[in-house]
Amino acid sequence: MNEPVRAAVLTPLEPGGIAVVSLTGSHAIDLLGRVFQPTRPTADWPADQLHFGRLADGHQVLDDAIVAVRTAADGTARVDFNVHGGPRIVQRLLLALEHHGATIVSTDEIAADAWPAASTIEREVYALLPKTQTRRAAAWLSRQRELLGAALRDIAALAVQDMVRARARAAELLDTYAVADRMLAGASIVLTGPTNAGKSTLANALCGKPRVLVSAEAGTTRDYVSEPAAIDGVPVTVIDTAGVREPTDALEVEAITRARRQAAEADLRLLVLDGHAAWTPADGQFLTRFAPDDPSLVVVNKADLTPEFELEAVAPAWVSAAVAVSAQRGDGLDGLRGRIVSALGFSDAWNAQPAVFSQRQLDGLRPMAAADSAAIIARQVAQLIG
Ligand SMILES: Nc1nc2c(ncn2[C@@H]2O[C@H](COP(=O)(O)OP(=O)(O)OP(=O)(O)O)[C@@H](O)[C@H]2O)c(=O)[nH]1
Ligand SMILES: [Mg+2]
Numbered sequence: 588m589n590e591p592v593r594a595a596v597l598t599p600l601e602p603g604g605i606a607v608v609s610l611t612g613s614h615a616i617d618l619l620g621r622v623f624q625p626t627r628p629t630a631d632w633p634a635d636q637l638h639f640g641r642l643a644d645g646h647q648v649l650d651d652a653i654v655a656v657r658t659a660a661d662g663t664a665r666v667d668f669n670v671h672g673g674p675r676i677v678q679r680l681l682l683a684l685e686h687h688g689a690t691i692v693s694t695d696e697i698a699a700d701a702w703p704a705a706s707t708i709e710r711e712v713y714a715l716l717p718k719t720q721t722r723r724a725a726a727w728l729s730r731q732r733e734l735l736g737a738a739l740r741d742i743a744a745l746a747v748q749d750m751v752r753a754r755a756r757a758a759e760l761l762d763t764y765a766v767a768d769r770m771l772a773g774a775s776i777v778l779t780g781p782t783n784a785g786k787s788t789l790a791n792a793l794c795g796k797p798r799v800l801v802s803a804e805a806g807t808t809r810d811y812v813s814e815p816a817a818i819d820g821v822p823v824t825v826i827d828t829a830g831v832r833e834p835t836d837a838l839e840v841e842a843i844t845r846a847r848r849q850a851a852e853a854d855l856r857l858l859v860l861d862g863h864a865a866w867t868p869a870d871g872q873f874l875t876r877f878a879p880d881d882p883s884l885v886v887v888n889k890a891d892l893t894p895e896f897e898l899e900a901v902a903p904a905w906v907s908a909a910v911a912v913s914a915q916r917g918d919g920l921d922g923l924r925g926r927i928v929s930a931l932g933f934s935d936a937w938n939a940q941p942a943v944f945s946q947r948q949l950d951g952l953r954p955m956a957a958a959d960s961a962a963i964i965a966r967q968v969a970q971l972i973g
Pocket of ligand 1: 781782783784785786787788789800801802803804805806807808809828829830831888889890891892912913914915916
């Protein structure tokens with residue numbers, strides 16, 4: 588059969604990252620030989636091996652690359668080029684592949700079935716991979732090709748012996764969606780607190796750039812400002828808000844109302860306090876407005892200066908949720924990042940656990956959590972894996 592070789596970029600075009608460009612079709616190996624020179628020459632490109640070498644377009648070297656060759660169940664070859672993720676290198680490689688006869692398949696076409704996949708879950712992974720915002724998200728999603736399918740098959744096997752446990756496992760899997768959605772769509776983190784506590788300084792530190800204005804004058808930030816960032820590889824939006832105090836004008840009344848609304852809607856709230864300012868009843872009121880089981884962390888800022896209060900003495904209920912930092916000097920920020928990602932649900936084990944990441948998967952899994960026969964579970968699993 589002489590179907591055309593197709594090529595697609597499976598990862599986001601992120602400068603500094605690694606991009607995966609994939610080739611599929613019965614002549615994929617012929618095409619590989621035209622654009623790639625392995626460091627150790629090989630005649631037959633054995634499958635399931637990695638080959639290191641150079642990508643070249645004619646005499647021009649494009650990049651070093653690691654190439655993986657696989658053979659699908661139907662005998663077609665699959666070649667993955669791992670190259671540096673800058674858009675220029677990826678574009679050059681696609682042009683070279685096109686020059687040698689490959690058809691370039693777009694992200695939308697991958698989602699619409701134009702790309703071979705071993706399962707519907709794998710197809711969903713390919714469709715979402717180019718939209719992932721960080722390397723960690725891309726690596727986590729790639730792993731779901733195996734992890735999620737295996738978890739579903741395990742539930743089907745378990746259902747034959749123990750329906751109660753099978754249902755419980757399905758319910759646990761349903762619960763993974765909220766955090767998976769954060770990994771794909773990003774989590775919102777709002778910084779709120781009294782004026783002058785250092786919210787804007789902390790927002791800039793978390794985003795790694797001086798995005799918002801900082802000044803010694805209380806009431807500097809008026810309307811909220813949001814900025815995309817990544818914290819320990821988790822995509823987030825950091826929202827800096829106006830400091831909460833007795834408003835001095837109508838504009839500030841509106842700014843504080845907006846700050847509260849942002850705080851209410853966020854996935855996580857950072858309640859930023861100035862550790863170098865005396866404790867006031869207003870600080871206490873500010874904290875008690877947030878229930879203790881609320882997804883919030885208390886950041887006691889300006890740890891580089893002499894502390895003016897002990898949280899243990901003034902608000903003992905919040906001690907376990909508190910982190911001391913100096914947003915200005917950077918002390919404690921790594922610890923804070925760790926606390927943020929775990930408060931958002933990303934434990935160390937998260938990356939290696941199965942998770943559901945699409946509406947289709949949720950819809951297919953729900954009947955499993957309520958099923959009263961192994962047959963229903965088997966049917967749903969077959970449909971989900973596809
Ligand atoms: N020493 C010290 N000063 C800090 C620290 N963080 C912020 N500041 C200073 O505190 C002042 C207020 O900082 P901002 O980041 O503007 O505070 P804010 O909470 O955004 O203030 P508003 O927008 O007015 O509510 C500025 O002079 C900052 O330089 C810190 O960790 N240590
Ligand atoms: Mg501010």
